[in-house]
Amino acid sequence: MARATIPHVAKAAKLSVSTVNRALHEPHKLREETLKQVLQAAESVGFYGTATLKQGLRLGRPKVRVGILLLQRHRTLYRDLAKAIEAAALASRDHEVMTRIEFLDELSAQNVAAGIHKLAEQCDVIGVVSTEHPIVSAAIEELSARGIKVFAIISQLTARCNVGYVGLDAWKVGRVAGWAIDNICKRPGKIGILVGNHRYRCQETNESGFRSYFREHANGFELLEAQSTFETASIAQEVTEDILAKHPDLLGLLISGGGVSGALNALRSSGRSKDIVAVGYDLTEVTRAGLLDGTLNFLVSHPLPQLASEMVSAMIRTFDNGAEYPPQSISLPFEIYTPENIY
Known part of the structure; x- marks a missing residue:
């Protein structure tokens, strides 16, 4: 032939x-x-x-250079999110999306600002997980003045310019967590609250929604003052052990933010895990194990593939439409897991 x-x-x-x-x-x-x-x-x-x-x-496809700044690489949530973002970028049919993903081990605002400035040297659009801080806001404003748009991922950020957001409605997440404890607990009692860092707006708003639910529907419960784990497992374990020692009548525990493995270790070691209703966030191998052995009772989770897909799409739109098109805010539906529906 x-x-x-x-x-x-x-x-x-x-x-x-x-x-x-x-x-x-x-x-x-x-x-x-x-x-x-x-x-x-x-x-x-x-x-x-x-x-x-x-x-x-x-x-032949338009090129979009996307920079992503995530938290510690050792945390499963962020490793899984990075993989989901890379998959979403590859799945883009109309654009060639080139991703540069960096992880921060040291989470200070100065380090975040330096990280996004570094990404901006090579990227058209930036996505970042960060605490709310004036130094971070100033860095976002500087990038905006240069025509580089920024999206907050998982936890919202503010600045004197438009900042996009892709994540959950944290207030609703907190109220759902409150509903879970109210309906699983057999009687009213004391509820402990762990947050990683109140400067993460998602965690601050989670707690606000959580308390809002109890004020409205279940004011017989006593909600303790929130304790910070500083996103660290060892501190989360110490804080949880202290709460358990001070409150032998504790009936529930909300675990928001990093350090969940330490909190679960403390519950298991106490021998009281079957008597305490624990609610956590995000399905990982650690929280899956907690659901399987009964240490965790209820989990609210980000839909990572959808989060990544929506974020990449939003970044492409804001890039294609030029300087006058503001980055969008997208609130995603969340997933709920119990010991009966994990797989």
Whole structure:
């Protein structure tokens, strides 16, 4: 059989020879639909240049450079989120989304600001998980003045410019956690509250929604003052042990933020885990184990694939629409897990 040539491809694609030549040598001048049409025809006739056409199809898409700044790499939530973002970027059909994902081990506001400035040197749009802090806000404002838009991920941020957001409605999450404890506990009593850091607006708002539920529906419970774990498992264990020692009549525990493994270790070691209703956040191997052995009773979780997909899509929109298009805020539905529906 004769070797397939450009005229063969043009005939199969019902396009001109010049269009096929352009697909091979100047793909950026053709629409993606045309490039796909040429590639399909080339594959059907066994054309030798299909690899070049596939490369051209990638080159023909607009490029968006996305920078993501996440918290500690050792935390499963953020490793899983990074994988979900990379998958969402690869799944984009109309754009070539190039991701640069960095993790912060030291979580100071100064380090966050330095991290997003570094990403901005190579990226068009930035996504960040961070505490609310004037230094972080100032960094976002500086990027905005340079035309680089910023999205807050999981925990909302504010600045004197538009800041996008992709995550849960933290107030609703807190109220759902309150509903869970109210309905699982057999009687009213004391409820402990752990937060990682109140400067994460999601955690501050979670607690606000949690307390709001009890004020409205179950004021027979006594909600203790929230204790900070500083996003650290060892501190979370110490704080939980202290709460258990001071309150032998504790009936419930809300675990919000980092350090959940330490809190669960303290509950297990106390021998009281079956008597205390514990509510946590985000399905990881640690919280899954807690649900399986009964240390955790209820879990509210981010839908990570959807979060990543919505975030990448929102970043593409704000990039495509130029300087006057503000980054959007997107509130996602959350997932709920109990010992009966994990898999």
